[in-house]
Amino acid sequence: MPSTATHTVDAPHAADAPLIVMEDVNKWYGAYHALRDVNLSVRRGEKIVLCGPSGSGKSTLIRCINHLETIKSGRITVDGVRLDDSTRSVDAVRSEVGMVFQNFNLFPHMTVLQNCTLAPMRVRGVTVAAAEATAKRFLERVRIAEHAHKYPAQLSGGQQQRVAIARALCMEPKVMLFDEPTSALDPEMVKEVLDTMVSLARDGMTMVCVTHEMGFARQVADRVIFMADGQILEQADPESFFRHPTHPRARSFLGEILAHH
Amino acid sequence: MGTTFGLGELGFLIQGLKWTVLLAAIAFVGGGIGGLGVALARVSTSKPLRRITGGYIALFQGTPLLMQLFVIYYGLGLMGLMLPAWVAVAIAFTLHASAFLGEIWRGAIEALPKGQFEAARALGLHYVPRMRDVILPQALRIALPATIGFLVQLIKGTSLAAIVGFIELARAGQIVSNQTYAPLLVFTVVGALYFALCWPLSLYGSRIEGRIARATAR
Numbered sequence: 001m002p003s004t005a006t007h008t009v010d011a012p013h014a015a016d017a018p019l020i021v022m023e024d025v026n027k028w029y030g031a032y033h034a035l036r037d038v039n040l041s042v043r044r045g046e047k048i049v050l051c052g053p054s055g056s057g058k059s060t061l062i063r064c065i066n067h068l069e070t071i072k073s074g075r076i077t078v079d080g081v082r083l084d085d086s087t088r089s090v091d092a093v094r095s096e097v098g099m100v101f102q103n104f105n106l107f108p109h110m111t112v113l114q115n116c117t118l119a120p121m122r123v124r125g126v127t128v129a130a131a132e133a134t135a136k137r138f139l140e141r142v143r144i145a146e147h148a149h150k151y152p153a154q155l156s157g158g159q160q161q162r163v164a165i166a167r168a169l170c171m172e173p174k175v176m177l178f179d180e181p182t183s184a185l186d187p188e189m190v191k192e193v194l195d196t197m198v199s200l201a202r203d204g205m206t207m208v209c210v211t212h213e214m215g216f217a218r219q220v221a222d223r224v225i226f227m228a229d230g231q232i233l234e235q236a237d238p239e240s241f242f243r244h245p246t247h248p249r250a251r252s253f254l255g256e257i258l259a260h261h
Numbered sequence: 262m263g264t265t266f267g268l269g270e271l272g273f274l275i276q277g278l279k280w281t282v283l284l285a286a287i288a289f290v291g292g293g294i295g296g297l298g299v300a301l302a303r304v305s306t307s308k309p310l311r312r313i314t315g316g317y318i319a320l321f322q323g324t325p326l327l328m329q330l331f332v333i334y335y336g337l338g339l340m341g342l343m344l345p346a347w348v349a350v351a352i353a354f355t356l357h358a359s360a361f362l363g364e365i366w367r368g369a370i371e372a373l374p375k376g377q378f379e380a381a382r383a384l385g386l387h388y389v390p391r392m393r394d395v396i397l398p399q400a401l402r403i404a405l406p407a408t409i410g411f412l413v414q415l416i417k418g419t420s421l422a423a424i425v426g427f428i429e430l431a432r433a434g435q436i437v438s439n440q441t442y443a444p445l446l447v448f449t450v451v452g453a454l455y456f457a458l459c460w461p462l463s464l465y466g467s468r469i470e471g472r473i474a475r476a477t478a479r
Contacts, residue, residue, distance in 0.1 A: 094384070101383075103374075106380075109399055118386070118394055123384065171385065
């Protein structure tokens with residue numbers, strides 16, 4: 001099963017099979033072609049930064065990985081599980097894929113701790129005590145354990161986003177998807193969230209991040225992927241990408257965002 | 262001729278009040294369960310389910326409660342289903358309340374940010390825990406003022422059950438008034454009894470609302 005998709009990717013052997021494989025993925029919103037023949041494979045432990053102008057399909061791409069969006073054609077395989085529209089494959093994939101959203105999306109009627117224990121209890125069936133122990137461990141890790149009994153609205157944006165990261169980690173996912181995790185934050189809170197993400201990366205988490213934080217990309221990314229108009233136009237290690245972007249769209253994009261930094 | 266308004270008459274009104282409370286309780290419980298089903302059907306992915314419940318809501322919101330009581334009470338009888346009056350009335354009130362509560366709660370569910378559904382999905386939560394633990398607690402909170410408002414209306418609406426022979430509070434008041442020729446006194450008492458029933462409910466609603474608002478306020 002884990003090797004079903006390896007014939008199209010550059011993995012040398014099955015034990016080293018990529019964690020995520022997207023093959024010829026196409027996605028439409030009505031008449032709008034949101035993803036065009038996207039091919040992407042993510043190795044275990046790899047950190048990928050997706051960038052590109054707004055509307056380029058980067059968020060759509062990562063939302064397809066955990067089936068928040070359905071695709072029109074192509075294949076997506078996560079940890080050997082082929083995503084079809086069956087509940088079984090969707091469940092299997094979602095329980096291994098953590099996601100952090102731009103707007104945090106914490107559950108406002110639950111405390112920080114309850115936010116973190118809900119899914120492990122309901123999805124994995126662990127006991128309250130075990131779920132709370134795991135939650136406290138991850139809340140500690142994002143340095144927010146002292147706020148465990150507060151409600152999300154009592155926390156700052158940066159704190160909320162760190163809770164959202166802890167909540168996703170409590171499912172002990174194999175990969176974490178970040179959808180512009182710092183875009184809704186006040187500037188002074190960006191760093192605390194990025195620091196958390198950097199430490200996560202250092203611990204070997206597989207990460208796919210949609211972000212415009214190019215400093216973060218330089219620091220942790222193994223690969224930077226540039227998208228425009230629903231296509232992957234360029235991918236390279238951060239050094240080459242930032243120094244010598246080859247595609248004209250990538251050059252003008254970098255020119256624009258770096259001018260503001 | 263007429264009697265004066267005494268303890269016996271007050272007791273008669275209290276008997277009526279008991280029916281009013283019972284009818285309202287049945288409508289609350291029945292409408293709560295039915296309304297939840299209707300709301301979930303209205304936001305489901307199944308188009309037929311959404312259509313059917315949409316039609317049902319339109320029908321019950323678009324016709325007077327009085328007529329609904331008539332049709333169900335006499336209609337079921339004509340269909341050969343001879344039910345005790347209170348059962349027919351309970352069915353009518355349950356159907357009525359389910360339509361209104363279903364629509365109120367549907368609106369509240371749809372008013373929640375899409376991110377709440379997505380976060381629950383992304384965490385792998387299935388339909389039941391997603392709705393029970395994440396969506397409904399938030400939606401019911403949003404819907405609380407409208408829900409309480411409707412329930413208060415419903416309590417007062419139970420007076421229409423008099424049409425099929427029920428001696429609930431309003432009808433009891435009418436009878437006592439006819440016997441005592443003291444309509445002003447009698448209906449003041451009736452009004453006070455309705456108020457004593459409805460006001461604590463409104464008060465309770467705003468207290469809960471305030472408590473939840475404080476708990477989640479920044």
